[in-house]
Amino acid sequence: MKIIIFVLLSTLMPAVVVADWETNMPRGVTPTSIAAYDLHMLIFYITVVIGILVFGVMLYSIIHHRKSKGYQAATFHESTKVEIIWTVIPFLILIGMAIPATKTLIMMEDTRNSEITLKVTGYQWMWKYEYLEDDIAFFSKIDKDSNKARRLNSSIDVNKVEHYLRNVDNPVVLPTNTKIRILLTASDVLHAWWVPELGGKKDAIPGYINEMWIDIKEPGIYRGQCAELCGKDHAFMPIVVKAVPKSEYHKWVSIQKDNRIATKEN
Numbered sequence: 001m002k003i004i005i006f007v008l009l010s011t012l013m014p015a016v017v018v019a020d021w022e023t024n025m026p027r028g029v030t031p032t033s034i035a036a037y038d039l040h041m042l043i044f045y046i047t048v049v050i051g052i053l054v055f056g057v058m059l060y061s062i063i064h065h066r067k068s069k070g071y072q073a074a075t076f077h078e079s080t081k082v083e084i085i086w087t088v089i090p091f092l093i094l095i096g097m098a099i100p101a102t103k104t105l106i107m108m109e110d111t112r113n114s115e116i117t118l119k120v121t122g123y124q125w126m127w128k129y130e131y132l133e134d135d136i137a138f139f140s141k142i143d144k145d146s147n148k149a150r151r152l153n154s155s156i157d158v159n160k161v162e163h164y165l166r167n168v169d170n171p172v173v174l175p176t177n178t179k180i181r182i183l184l185t186a187s188d189v190l191h192a193w194w195v196p197e198l199g200g201k202k203d204a205i206p207g208y209i210n211e212m213w214i215d216i217k218e219p220g221i222y223r224g225q226c227a228e229l230c231g232k233d234h235a236f237m238p239i240v241v242k243a244v245p246k247s248e249y250h251k252w253v254s255i256q257k258d259n260r261i262a263t264k265e266n
């Protein structure tokens, strides 16, 4: 049956749509995103088992013990035994779920022993990144092509714009295999910094500093966006993280520092 539905759907939809048909959250490339994904799957499977058991018993009873077959309904009421069972079993299930969930949350909040601190500030409608140890700071805005195409009556086909609305002028460059502490705040209204593959989604709140950490295990480009409705251009402040090996990152840092000295001298 499932196969028939899939074949039917795939003939109706263009091939691209089927290829992009991702129903689950990404597993991501950081210890926190992987832990969140694994926890999510564990809880999902527990609920699947509970669902199958509960609906299985229900369906079996409805079909095999129906009135038309001559079955009489049970007459017990206020059974202490049954009440204890249906209290204790869910209680144990919840405790069993709470233990791995608490462990994961504690791990996600532990920003100790980080090597780099990146301060992220949300603005209407862009991000500012500050590398606190290296004294590097810059703004990151939506890229020119997306910005032009998004205008009303721009007559530009957005399907032809590469990474439409998901590209920026200055990506955040970060090293792989490094524990990075991220401090989040905002200068005007609430924003939220969210890159799904790096895990976590934290609010950037004016006058308040939120904390999270990442440790990117695979080099690559990771895209995200503001995840807190922050005004008319909320949809137009994407995030791009470029994760590179440590040696390449140090080169990038020294180039930024040289540029800074050069601009100061001029």
Ligand SMILES: [Cu+2]
Binding pocket: 122, 123, 125, 190, 191, 192, 226, 227, 228, 229, 230, 234, 237
């Ligand atoms: Cu925002």
